[in-house]
Structure formats: C-alpha cells, structure tokens
Amino acid sequence: MTYDKTMQALAEPTRRALVERLREGPLSVADLARGMEVSRPAVSQHLRVLSDAGLLEVTPVGTRRLYRLCPDAIAALRSYLDCLWEDAFAAFEAEAYRQKGPPNGD
Amino acid sequence: MATDPIRKSVTVPIPPGDAFRIFTEDLGRWWPVDNHSISANRGERPTSVTVEPREGGAILETCPDGDTAPWGRVTTWQPGERLDIAWHVGRDENDHTDLTIVFTPMEGGTRVDLTHGGFDRLSADATETATSYLGGWDHVLGSCYAQACGALCN
Numbered sequence: 001m002t003y004d005k006t007m008q009a010l011a012e013p014t015r016r017a018l019v020e021r022l023r024e025g026p027l028s029v030a031d032l033a034r035g036m037e038v039s040r041p042a043v044s045q046h047l048r049v050l051s052d053a054g055l056l057e058v059t060p061v062g063t064r065r066l067y068r069l070c071p072d073a074i075a076a077l078r079s080y081l082d083c084l085w086e087d088a089f090a091a092f093e094a095e096a097y098r099q100k101g102p103p104n105g106d
Numbered sequence: 107m108a109t110d111p112i113r114k115s116v117t118v119p120i121p122p123g124d125a126f127r128i129f130t131e132d133l134g135r136w137w138p139v140d141n142h143s144i145s146a147n148r149g150e151r152p153t154s155v156t157v158e159p160r161e162g163g164a165i166l167e168t169c170p171d172g173d174t175a176p177w178g179r180v181t182t183w184q185p186g187e188r189l190d191i192a193w194h195v196g197r198d199e200n201d202h203t204d205l206t207i208v209f210t211p212m213e214g215g216t217r218v219d220l221t222h223g224g225f226d227r228l229s230a231d232a233t234e235t236a237t238s239y240l241g242g243w244d245h246v247l248g249s250c251y252a253q254a255c256g257a258l259c260n
Contacts, residue, residue: 078110078112078225081112081203081222082112084142085112085114085220085222086114087138087141087142088137088138088142089114089116089218089220091136091137091138092116092118092128092129092136092218093116093118094136095128095132095135095136096118096119096120096124096125096128097118097119099120099124099128099132100118100119100120
C-alpha cells in the first residue's frame with residue numbers, strides 16, 4: 001500500500017507548497033526553487049520524496065527534467081475519505097445508541 | 107484501486123426513519139467536527155453543520171466568524187430509505203464526488219450502507235482535486251495517518 005507513503009510525503013509544508021505550484025503545470029527544479037525559502041538541493045530532495053511516494057512524474061526535456069503531478073495522487077484523497085467515513089460512522093453509531101436511550105434488557 | 111468506491115456499513119438499533127433523521131437533521135450533533143471540518147483547519151469549531159431537508163438542499167458548515175462553507179448538495183432525498191449527496195467539501199461544486207447512503211430495515215434496527223465514489227470521473231483533474239482537498243483539510247493528515255498505521259499494524 002502506498003497510501004501511508006503518500007500521506008507522509010504530503011504531511012510536510014514545503015512539499016505541499018511544491019505540489020501546489022505544480023498544479024499550474026509541469027516545472028523544472030530551477031522553476032520550482034525560484035521564490036522558495038529553501039535551497040535548490042533541498043527542493044530536489046523534497047521532489048525525490050514526492051516522486052518516491054508516487055505523487056510526481058519526471059520527464060526529461062533536453063537538458064532539463066520536468067516535474068508534473070501524477071494522477072495517482074487520487075489515492076491520497078481516497079485514503080483521507082476512507083478515514084473520514086470511518087470516524088463519521090463511529091460517531092453516527094454512538095449518536096444512534098444515545099438517542100435510543102439506555103438498553104432495555106434485550 | 108485508488109478510484110474504487112469507498113464502502114462503509116453500520117447497523118444501528120433504531121428504525122430506518124430515525125436513522126435517516128439522525129443522519130440528516132442531527133448531523134451537527136454527531137459529526138466529528140473537531141477533526142473533519144473547515145473550521146477545524148483554522149483551529150476552531152463550526153457554529154453549526156446543517157442539511158437542508160430536500161432535493162437540491164445544501165449541506166452547510168457555519169464557521170465562528172459567520173461565514174458559511176458548503177460541503178455538498180442533496181441530489182436524492184427519500185426519508186428512511188436513501189440519501190444521495192454531491193460531495194464537494196473545499197471544492198468547486200462541479201468537481202464533486204458521489205455519496206450514497208441507503209437505510210435498510212433489519213430485525214431490531216437498520217443497516218446503513220455508505221458508498222463514496224466518483225473518483226474515476228475526477229481522473230482528468232484527479233491530482234488537482236486530491237491535492238486541493240488535502241490542502242484544505244490537511245490538519246487531519248496526522249490523525250488519519252496515525253489511524254492508517256494503526257490499522258496496518260493490527
């Protein structure tokens with residue numbers, strides 16, 4: 001399962017910022033590092049984590065490497081929603097029992 | 107598959123009509139807003155979460171500053187039987203996923219079956235949807251991640 005890896009990759013603010021920037025379209029490391037508060041090597045490191053987690057695809061274009069978001073990121077959304085409904089159903093069940101009142105011995 | 111629907115079921119010891127009412131009218135009483143709401147993302151609690159009881163009705167979170175944030179829109183309203191919702195928390199309404207909740211009478215209560223699908227339909231825009239969704243509610247990553255780990259370890 002790669003869900004946990006995806007979640008872990010996205011749990012870091014700089015990496016989320018990089019993902020946000022890639023929503024506009026593919027970018028090179030130099031493009032991504034511009035305007036970021038972290039160094040270019042640090043950006044490369046974060047890109048590697050995101051790639052390893054299946055969130056990014058890398059395409060060589062001439063001498064550059066372009067990073068783009070990978071559709072597999074949907075796995076992270078699904079994983080989150082699975083967790084949400086687990087929590088919500090547990091709470092719904094508790095409320096149903098609460099409203100039913102104390103057990104009547106059956 | 108990442109795009110397979112999510113399915114959850116629970117059996118509750120009350121008739122379908124009551125289960126439906128609690129799920130909708132009382133949503134704000136039981137929804138885990140501390141972890142799963144737009145207000146929670148700002149470290150606050152919603153003032154209310156309401157379901158407008160009709161087809162076309164909105165599910166709305168009211169934040170402490172008075173702003174309202176839509177979670178979804180009711181597309182089928184059959185009290186005691188079925189509820190369909192176009193779910194679009196933190197997203198444009200056009201980028202919704204599909205929620206179906208079916209209430210089935212059982213001996214001694216009701217089985218509630220939830221299906222959350224429509225992820226395949228998002229494929230063209232899947233990454234954007236996923237990342238903006240997670241960006242909007244990212245505070246839950248920690249707890250969800252921990253739970254996911256716990257589940258894997260058990």
